[in-house]
Amino acid sequence: MLRSCTAGLRSLWALRGRREGAPRLSADLQPARRLFSTEKAVHKDWALPNPSWSKDLKLLFDQFMKKCEDGSWERLPSCKHTCTYKSEDFKTYFLDPQLVEGEGLSQAQLFTRGFEDGLGFEYVIFNNNDEKRTVCLFQGGPYLQGIPGFLHGGAIATMIDVAFGSCAAISGGAVMTANLNINFKRPVPLCSVVVIHSQLDKLEGRKLFVSCNVRSVDEKTLYSEATGLFIKLDPKKSST
């Protein structure tokens, strides 16, 4: 397992630098004000196959793309910055203009998209709006190691949070995580693909209760189960 991961790592490094459209780091750093303005920017969609994707991930991706053809499912595009959510939704809530304009945010990008192809979080999320559920296909790369050969629990929690966020956003729009409970049942092998099935269980005012399970591609192994509470942001409130 470790040997195959080392080989995988070697080939991933070989892929670096010949990734099509890969921005150079310096060119990829955008001024923070752009993240939060209505200015149009060209964003690369990272929720698409790249050469680091395993056969399993590509196969599942193709299966879900087929399901999108009748409109029951949709693939969520994903960029390094915050364009999945309309930044306007968060404006009232968060943004101290001094912070936004300041140096601190000039390098801001989505945590899960901050790695080179294949080294960190490779994932794509599909939404079923009618059924209020999402499926996240996730391949955790070698930089997400916890105990040797396995994914770090924090990396799994991160992907669960992201999957939940997308699921809750179907009904809630701009939401934030208030609570996450995760039962880690089996360790997830590094570089393997898992499927995170999330669903909205209950909507109570601004509270969205979600749950998920994390399974192997063949569905035989249940890696984790989780529940979460998301809160729809109240535009009249500020976070500070």
Ligand SMILES: CCCCCCCCCC(=O)SCCNC(=O)CCNC(=O)[C@H](O)C(C)(C)COP(=O)(O)OP(=O)(O)OC[C@H]1O[C@@H](n2cnc3c(N)ncnc32)[C@H](O)[C@@H]1OP(=O)(O)O
């Ligand atoms: C672009 C790509 C997007 C990728 C997706 C990424 C997803 C990642 C999402 C995150 O990680 S968000 C970051 C982690 N979360 C936070 O930092 C949230 C910090 N907490 C807060 O900002 C506020 O507590 C929160 C917005 C969650 C709620 O504040 P509010 O002032 O809007 O709500 P309020 O306190 O009035 O509570 C509303 C209801 O929720 C309930 N509630 C709030 N927090 C709770 C909690 N933790 N547990 C149980 N119930 C809770 C609260 O009791 C109340 O219930 P009732 O309506 O029945 O009275």
